[in-house]
Structure formats: structure tokens, C-alpha cells
Amino acid sequence: MSKERPRSGWALRARLTPYWLVLPGGMWLAIFFVVPMFFMLSLSLQTGDHITGYQQTFHWSTYSNAISLYHVQFVRSIVYAAIVTGVALLLAYPLAYWIAFHAGRHKSTFLLLILLPFFVSFVIRTLSWQFILADNGIVLSPLKNAHILPQDFHVLATSFAVICGLTYNFLPFMVLPLYVALERIDHRLVEAAHDLYASKFQAFRRVVLPLSLPGVFAGVLITFVPVASDFVNATILGGTNTTMIGNIIQTLYLTNNDYPTASALSFTLMGALLVGIFAYARVLGTEDVMRATTR
Amino acid sequence: MTTISTVRPPESVDPVPVRRRRRRWGNYVLPAYTGLMIAYLCAPIAVMMLFGFNDTKGKFNYSWQGFTLRWYQNLFAIPDLTNALKNSLSIALIATLISVLLGTTLGLAIGRYRFRGKGSVDLVLFSQIATPEIVLGASLLSLFISLGVPRGYLTILVAHVMFCIPFVAITVQARVVGMDRSIEEAALDLGATPWVTFRKITLPLMMPGILAGALLSFALSIDDFITTSFNAGQTTTFPLWVYGASRVGVPPQVNVMGTLIFVVGVALAVGSAIASRRRETRA
Numbered sequence A: 001m002s003k004e005r006p007r008s009g010w011a012l013r014a015r016l017t018p019y020w021l022v023l024p025g026g027m028w029l030a031i032f033f034v035v036p037m038f039f040m041l042s043l044s045l046q047t048g049d050h051i052t053g054y055q056q057t058f059h060w061s062t063y064s065n066a067i068s069l070y071h072v073q074f075v076r077s078i079v080y081a082a083i084v085t086g087v088a089l090l091l092a093y094p095l096a097y098w099i100a101f102h103a104g105r106h107k108s109t110f111l112l113l114i115l116l117p118f119f120v121s122f123v124i125r126t127l128s129w130q131f132i133l134a135d136n137g138i139v140l141s142p143l144k145n146a147h148i149l150p151q152d153f154h155v156l157a158t159s160f161a162v163i164c165g166l167t168y169n170f171l172p173f174m175v176l177p178l179y180v181a182l183e184r185i186d187h188r189l190v191e192a193a194h195d196l197y198a199s200k201f202q203a204f205r206r207v208v209l210p211l212s213l214p215g216v217f218a219g220v221l222i223t224f225v226p227v228a229s230d231f232v233n234a235t236i237l238g239g240t241n242t243t244m245i246g247n248i249i250q251t252l253y254l255t256n257n258d259y260p261t262a263s264a265l266s267f268t269l270m271g272a273l274l275v276g277i278f279a280y281a282r283v284l285g286t287e288d289v290m291r292a293t294t295r
Numbered sequence B: 001m002t003t004i005s006t007v008r009p010p011e012s013v014d015p016v017p018v019r020r021r022r023r024r025w026g027n028y029v030l031p032a033y034t035g036l037m038i039a040y041l042c043a044p045i046a047v048m049m050l051f052g053f054n055d056t057k058g059k060f061n062y063s064w065q066g067f068t069l070r071w072y073q074n075l076f077a078i079p080d081l082t083n084a085l086k087n088s089l090s091i092a093l094i095a096t097l098i099s100v101l102l103g104t105t106l107g108l109a110i111g112r113y114r115f116r117g118k119g120s121v122d123l124v125l126f127s128q129i130a131t132p133e134i135v136l137g138a139s140l141l142s143l144f145i146s147l148g149v150p151r152g153y154l155t156i157l158v159a160h161v162m163f164c165i166p167f168v169a170i171t172v173q174a175r176v177v178g179m180d181r182s183i184e185e186a187a188l189d190l191g192a193t194p195w196v197t198f199r200k201i202t203l204p205l206m207m208p209g210i211l212a213g214a215l216l217s218f219a220l221s222i223d224d225f226i227t228t229s230f231n232a233g234q235t236t237t238f239p240l241w242v243y244g245a246s247r248v249g250v251p252p253q254v255n256v257m258g259t260l261i262f263v264v265g266v267a268l269a270v271g272s273a274i275a276s277r278r279r280e281t282r283a
Helices: A004-044 A061-102 A104-119 A122-132 A140-145 A159-183 A187-195 A200-228 A232-237 A245-254 A259-284 A286-294 B002-006 B016-050 B079-112 B118-130 B133-147 B153-177 B181-189 B194-223 B226-231 B238-245 B252-282
Strands: A046-049 A053-056
Touching (some): A004 A259, A004 B133, A004 B153, A046 A259, A061 A159, A061 A245, A061 A259, A104 A159, A104 B016, A122 A159, A122 A232, A159 A232, A187 A200, A232 A245, A245 A259, A245 B133, A245 B226, B016 B252, B079 B118, B079 B194, B079 B252, B133 B226, B153 B194, B153 B226, B226 B238
Antiparallel strands (some): A046 A053
């Protein structure tokens, strides 16, 4: 027994080790990520106004009111996000494909070039696009002077400008997971397909494309979510007809101090996106999506 | 196998010359496209850099008026901007340090151990990464509003550590999963205490993951706009200041600072890539 005791002490300590390791970071996330969700839920079920204060009343009608007031922006955000994700996928796939299959030993150089925008502040990048697309900017004014476009033609303050900006800003998010998935494909499989008389296109459609689908799914996920909730592009490049749900949430929280409506909207947004994400992750396995997301 | 060979396509007996010519042509399409896309991705960066050298006279930095280094010499002429940059840098530095400490231990735990509750830790990490940033910012603001916490430097710091931890944890986890445990077992067999084994074996092996996590955290923190805008109060960071200034015209100093951050960031990334490659070839 006396020999046993230190060893079981060791075993207990060894068993507790992961908990000690998780504790500090886990506590931080619990207090500043999990708990705030409940505070946001509670805030969305309060009524009152900024001056007299808010009381907990559990009026779920805040949700239906908020949605009926702002469903236009809600739908617009989802539509924009769908368009941007689709366009980004079409633009990114050939790019990722070429780098993964044909860039040889310069793969990481090309990858770095794709990631260069991340080294410039998001806000500055968007402002750069505002500058490029300006009514008398470097793109439009030559075209106007050559009378290809009418003088009053403008791009800024249209849906097109916002979608352009969003596509630009989130394109690298799409390229990375696609690249990771394509790079992992064993080239011998493609060769085998060719040996079995598959044409180039058939080999692509039957071998490469199916094997790259996890990357497609991950790319769609990590592009769609931030695009749907972005408000910077809509503010800088858009106008009054391009307001997204993010703009509404931000204004309600920070300018109008209408916390219940703001938190109800933000909860609805998160709910809608998370339901989609988890349905998605269920199909693919969380580990796979997570790995593709973070590499 | 047989099912595949039975659907042998008839066009595989195409005359060879036609095919070869087409392929040679096709060889240029994708590289050209890649070049075009890279140009597209870099265009706004080029614009930013170029207009940091613009000898603009008025308030708006919109048209090219000649080359100058004036803005590099007067980089800190706008006190509010300088202050915002200082805030951004110090927040990024402190947030990186804290999130690397907390994220590394978390990553080690989920990468190495099986324990009750690991599933929920994974779930929290995954949902935190999947949650839209605006919701992260809004929920944290809800907490601070409900508890009457004044927003400022500290709340920004808290928010940044919160969204950096999962990224560090996951990069470290990926590294830990691929690590060879036999080296640590050898150290323990040779009489090293667990602490010495950790310090001399485990930690150096985890280092690439930790460094990658640190770089990622710093980049995420210094560039963050959305979460910060919710929890900043009256404090401004570099992106917040630029966003505010965009309505009245952004001064060229912003371009210069953006350029400098870009150059330093790229140098660090390239440096660490070269260092890790060298380490790999040595090993």
C-alpha cells in the first residue's frame, strides 16, 4: 500500500493535468464568449428605453418586430453573401488548382502573394477600392472621357460596388481551404484516371472535383459567415440602398442605444448562421471543417 | 476498376497533333489567370503605397500631384492618429502574449489528452471561430452594458484575447497531434522530471505552432475593426481612426503607416517561413 500511494497520487495528478491546462484559456472563453451570449439573450428580452432604463420583461415580440422592421436588410445580407460566395468560389478555384498542381516548388511564394492583402488593414483595403471605383477615379474617368460611359455613370453606392468590395476582401478566405484540399490530392489518382482512358475533363470531374469538395465546403463556410455580417464594405462603398444587417445592428447598438432590438437582431443573425453551419458540419464532420478552416 | 474501363471514352483516339497543340495553348491560360488574380489582389495595396508618396495639397488624397517624402518625414504630425497607432500596437502585443499563453496550454490539452469535457471544449472553440464577428462584438458589449463596465482600452484588450485564443489553440493542437511522443518518453526514461522534459523537449517541439499562433494573433488583433468598434468606447485604434477619418478625407500619413505595417508584416512572414524551412532541411 505504501508503495502504491505515491503512484496513485501521480496518476491523479496526471489525470488532472488536462483540466489545469484547459482552465485559464477555457475560463477566458467562458466568461467573454459563452456568458456574453446569455447576457445578449437577456438584453433582447428587456423593454424600456435608453433614458429610463431597461427591465426584463421577456417580450419575445421584440424579435418579430425587429425582423418585420429589418427583414429587407436581412434578406439583402444573405443574398449578397450568396453572390459573393459564389463569385469567390468561381474566381478562387482555378487559382487554387493551378497553384496546387502546377506551381511546383513556388507554391508557398504564390500562396504568400494571395495572402498579401491580409497584411494591409481591412479598412484601408476597402478605402482603396472606394478610391479605385470613385466617380472620377482612375477606372471610370478614362472611360468617361472616351465617351464609352455616360458622364453620370457611377459605381459607388450601388450593390455592385459593395459586392465587388466584399468579394475582394474575402477572396483569400476562399482560396486557402481550396488550396489545402487540392494540394492533398494524390497525383497518382489523376494519373490512374488518365491511364484508364479518362479525358482531362473527366479526370477532373470524377477525381479532382470530388476530392476537393471538403475544401469547397470549408471555403463556402468561412466566406459566407463574415460576408453576411459585414458592415464596413456597405458603409464605405455602398449607399442607402445597400444597407446590410450588420449596419443596422451596429447603428442600433452604438448610435441609437436600442439594445433590445439590436441584440434580438444579432441573436437572430447568429442563430440563422449557426444552424446552417452545424447542419453543414454534421454532414462533413466538425474536425474536417475545422481543420480546413484553420490551415 | 472494370466499371471504369468499360466507360472508355471514344475521344481518346483523337488525332495526336490536334491534342498537343490544344494543350500547349491551354498551358498559358491558367498561369495568365493566376497572374491576373494576383494583380487584382495587389492593386489596392499598390494604390495605398503609391498615394503615401503623393504630394497632395488639399484635404483629399485623391489625385496624383507629384512625388514627395513629406508624409514619411511628418509621419507623426497628427497626434490622434499617432495615439491610435500606439494603442493598436500595444493592444496587439499584449493580446498576443496573453492569448499565446492561454491558447498554447489549451491546444496542448486538446491535442494530447483525452478527458471528460474535451468535446465541449472543441465545441466552444469551433463555435467561437464560426460565430460572425459582429455577434462576438455585440454579445461582449451586452455583457459590459449589463454589468455597467465602462468601455475603453481594457475592454478592447479583453475582446482581442478572446478572439485570438481559439486560433492559437488550434494551431498548437495541430502541431501537438503530429508530434513524436517517443522522444519525450526517452527523456522520462533517462530520468528527466516531467517539468524538465516539458521545458527541454515538448516546448521546443511545439514552438513552430506557438510562433504561427502568435503571428496570427498579432495580425488579427492589429487589423481588427468590427469587434473593436463595439467595445472601444472613446478609445481609438488605428483601424477605428482610419474608418472615422474616411468621411472627411484620409490623410496620407495613413497610407504611410499602412505601408510600413505591410512591409514589416511581410518581412516577418517571409522570415519565419525561411527559418522554418531551414530548420526542416537541417533536421
